[in-house]
Amino acid sequence: MKTVVVVGGGITGLCTMHYVKRQMVEQGIEARLILLEKNAYLGGKIHSEQEQGFIMETGADSIVARHPGVLELVRELNFEQELVYNETGISYIHTNNELHAIPAGSTFGIPMNVESLMASTLVSEEGKKRALQDFELPNTNFTKESSIGEFLDYFLGEELVQKQVAPVLAGVYSGDLYQLSLASTLPYLVDYKNNYGSIIKGFEENREQFEKANNKKFISFRTGLPALIDRLEESLPEVEFFKNTATERVVKNGEQYDVVLANGETITADVVVLAVPNETVRSVLVDEAIDTSLKKFTTASVLTMYLGFDVPDSILPADGTGFIVSYNSDLVCNASTWTSRKWKHTSASGNLLVRLFYKNSNPHYEELAAMTDEQLTQVAREDIRLSLGIEEAPKVVNVTKWIHQMPRYDLAHNEALGVVVEDLEKRYPNLLLAGCSYFGVGIGACIQNGRKTADQIITIIK
Numbered sequence: 001m002k003t004v005v006v007v008g009g010g011i012t013g014l015c016t017m018h019y020v021k022r023q024m025v026e027q028g029i030e031a032r033l034i035l036l037e038k039n040a041y042l043g044g045k046i047h048s049e050q051e052q053g054f055i056m057e058t059g060a061d062s063i064v065a066r067h068p069g070v071l072e073l074v075r076e077l078n079f080e081q082e083l084v085y086n087e088t089g090i091s092y093i094h095t096n097n098e099l100h101a102i103p104a105g106s107t108f109g110i111p112m113n114v115e116s117l118m119a120s121t122l123v124s125e126e127g128k129k130r131a132l133q134d135f136e137l138p139n140t141n142f143t144k145e146s147s148i149g150e151f152l153d154y155f156l157g158e159e160l161v162q163k164q165v166a167p168v169l170a171g172v173y174s175g176d177l178y179q180l181s182l183a184s185t186l187p188y189l190v191d192y193k194n195n196y197g198s199i200i201k202g203f204e205e206n207r208e209q210f211e212k213a214n215n216k217k218f219i220s221f222r223t224g225l226p227a228l229i230d231r232l233e234e235s236l237p238e239v240e241f242f243k244n245t246a247t248e249r250v251v252k253n254g255e256q257y258d259v260v261l262a263n264g265e266t267i268t269a270d271v272v273v274l275a276v277p278n279e280t281v282r283s284v285l286v287d288e289a290i291d292t293s294l295k296k297f298t299t300a301s302v303l304t305m306y307l308g309f310d311v312p313d314s315i316l317p318a319d320g321t322g323f324i325v326s327y328n329s330d331l332v333c334n335a336s337t338w339t340s341r342k343w344k345h346t347s348a349s350g351n352l353l354v355r356l357f358y359k360n361s362n363p364h365y366e367e368l369a370a371m372t373d374e375q376l377t378q379v380a381r382e383d384i385r386l387s388l389g390i391e392e393a394p395k396v397v398n399v400t401k402w403i404h405q406m407p408r409y410d411l412a413h414n415e416a417l418g419v420v421v422e423d424l425e426k427r428y429p430n431l432l433l434a435g436c437s438y439f440g441v442g443i444g445a446c447i448q449n450g451r452k453t454a455d456q457i458i459t460i461i462k
Contacts, residue, residue, distance in 0.1 A: 038247070058400040097330055309351060309392055311352050
């Protein structure tokens with residue numbers, strides 16, 4: 001009987017085991033399944049803390065519902081009764097010390113019709129006229145491997161991009177738009193331009209799918225996202241889970257692999273999946289030839305803070321769910337989610353819960369990263385005072401530091417990934433990479449990656 005070891009108990013590793021087990025049952029395959037996790041809990045970046053009636057997601061705060069396989073997985077786990085959907089509302093951009101609504105009829109700040117463009121209070125009349133050139137300029141040299149920043153600048157104009165689109169996209173993809181490819185962000189924009197002659201017209205022709213997606217487009221669970229992790233673990237009694245178990249090395253041993261643990265034990269496996277961050281892969285797979293390519297993957301950092309108040313959520317601007325900070329603002333943060341407004345289940349008493357984000361692209365980041373939690377709290381309180389006018393002291397504060405742990409999909413990513421996968425197939429057959437460092441950010445992408453990884457495993461062991 002063959003042994004499959006998955007290193008990493010995040011959502012990708014768990015979904016890999018879920019889909020492997022399902023196919024083993026369907027095809028009558030037997031194998032020993034082992035999952036190794038260095039932390040005392042499973043879930044990786046899916047983790048929450050609860051205090052005084054507040055639920056605070058310290059990593060990801062939701063799942064994109066429309067992503068292929070997400071709701072299917074929830075149904076397979078018979079977990080639909082625990083689902084909660086986001087409250088819809090207005091997202092703002094904070095610029096010139098004012099909150100400006102991101103216009104209705106836009107996606108990632110990109111107008112989906114002329115009416116949405118004209119309704120913007122963020123862009124001047126001159127900037128709107130420049131954006132209309134999108135209907136006239138042909139695409140002669142941009143491909144999906146081009147920079148999304150340069151693509152949007154060329155067709156929509158620098159003002160619209162800088163004032164309305166860039167703050168939103170930078171918030172989603174944690175990187176410089178001019179270093180991010182269309183392929184790794186919004187590849188369909190090239191298709192819209194090529195097929196319809198205009199990005200805006202492409203959105204307009206496909207507006208129904210975006211309007212449907214914008215209504216209740218995110219999901220969580222009544223007791224927080226880790227409920228999905230717990231459900232997955234419960235559904236896998238056949239898997240041997242080893243928590244508090246760090247992996248030190250993975251060494252090729254003939255046609256098998258020795259997985260050397262930090263406690264001195266060794267597990268021999270026929271298939272190994274490294275569903276861990278790129279830096280961890282580099283530390284456990286010591287091979288200079290592979291490491292040359294692994295070094296090319298880059299990361300971003302972010303500090304996140306929750307502040308919970310003994311004041312009602314209703315003091316927030318009507319229908320608002322949060323804001324992104326643009327330039328010409330006295331705020332230090334990059335963005336804020338009004339969590340208790342967007343996710344009713346996170347505040348048992350209906351009191352205000354706010355989450356603030358401070359990214360490594362922030363000009364104050366190095367100073368912020370060196371601060372104590374108490375100092376960071378003072379910065380956050382000032383940001384909340386300036387943006388929402390709240391003077392009260394918070395009753396709950398939670399600080400999380402994700403240092404070099406946010407994958408950044410720059411222009412070199414796809415090329416480096418292709419080289420790494422090819423090299424592994426040659427030098428380390430049956431050793432697979434998985435997870436958000438390589439195959440897409442977001443929980444939905446990780447679920448899909450887990451499913452594809454399971455397909456590869458089944459091909460090997462059957």
